[in-house]
Amino acid sequence: MTDPLGRHGESWRGWILENIDRGCAPRDMLLRMLSDGVWTESDAQAALNQGLEQKGRAAPPVQLLPALSPDRHISVDGHVVEVFGRSRTPCAAMLGQVLSADECDALLDYAFSRGLKQSGVVDQQSGDSVQHRERTSTGVFFTRAETPLIAAIEQRLSKLTNWPITHAEGLQVLHYQIGQEYKPHNDWFDTRHHGSALHLARGGQRVATTVMYLLAPEQGGATTFPQAGLEFSPPRGGAVFFRNLTVNGQPDPLTLHAGAPVERGRKVVMTYWQREQEFR
Ligand SMILES: O=C(O)CCC(=O)C(=O)O
Incomplete structure (x- = not known):
């Protein structure tokens, strides 16, 4: 246009x-x-x-939240990400080729060499990470730019979503074996809960989530949005991107999502959470 x-x-x-x-x-x-x-x-x-x-107004481009370009193929520094499909409400997309097969291999090797531990959920009162039967995967957190590859991927995700690289948590890798799952939950912090304050103080709300598939399960294990009736099974290297807030900055209840139980094979994902402000 x-x-x-x-x-x-x-x-x-x-x-x-x-x-x-x-x-x-x-x-x-x-x-x-x-x-x-x-x-x-x-x-x-x-x-x-x-x-x-x-009007000659030297204002920076207006950007409310992380956003993908509307193109079908999005080129980021020569790396082309394919958009398989989009949802408007909630704002979500299924992507292909966010990571190459070599990058998936390298990240898997690195994550397993760091060692995975039982995953936790945020305790509503204390804000601590606690083990819970609703989340049965194992996982590991990376710090930002922990390795050159991790730094390059953070750079790619920042450009892909048009959001500052500083406004994101370190990447997290999650491993699900048969029967393992993450029951429906929200990634945004609920301000009614005492434990949320601790997390909100470190960079504000989680504005968007990207779940990248390093290893796709053979059956089951989709990333599902039960309130919205959506279900995504990206191929290896692909991802699910979604915004946790509506354009008005309110937590979006339609982003309630889950990692469905793996039925065959294994699933390894890497999650990228973006924040409203710089994450500290
Ligand atoms: O495993 C998935 O598909 C979703 C992961 C997830 O919900 C999360 O990390 O918040």
Whole structure:
């Protein structure tokens, strides 16, 4: 589209330019445009950015949350990620080729050489990680940029989702054997729970999650969204991306998700959680 401002007619063009002149915050304008239901997020962003440029306003591009480009194939520094399919509500996508087969092998070797421990869940009161029958996998956390390969993948994920590399937790690898699972849960922190404060203080809410498949199970083990009726089984190297918040910044209940029990084979995933602010 060569004229994003004109995408939805002259009255919208006028509205955008007028409100830029009035000094309205681009973020508020974007939210207003999205609430109208006419604009898609990427079109609204493009229109707003064109308007800001036209008015000579040196504002940084408006970006509410991590977002994939609307293209079918997304090139990140020459590495091409394929988008197999998307959901608008919740905002989610199934991706292919986020990682190459060699990268999957190297990450598997590294994770297992570090050693995997029984996975935990966040205790609602204390915020500590505690073992729970709802999560039966084993796992290991990496620190950010722990190895050059990990640093390169974090760089790729940051560019793929258009979100700062500093606003993310270290990657986590999870291993599921037959029968193992992670029952439905949310990745966003529930502010009603005392234990969430500790986590929110380290970088705000978890705004998006990317679950990369280092090893795909032969049967079962899908990443499912029971409230939304979605089920994703990416191939090895592929991933599920989803936003944990709605565009208004509210936790999205439709992102309730699970790692279904593995029925045949093994499943190893690597999870990337992005935060609202810099993660410390
Ligand atoms: O194993 C999966 O498919 C999902 C993993 C997950 O839900 C998580 O790490 O939060």
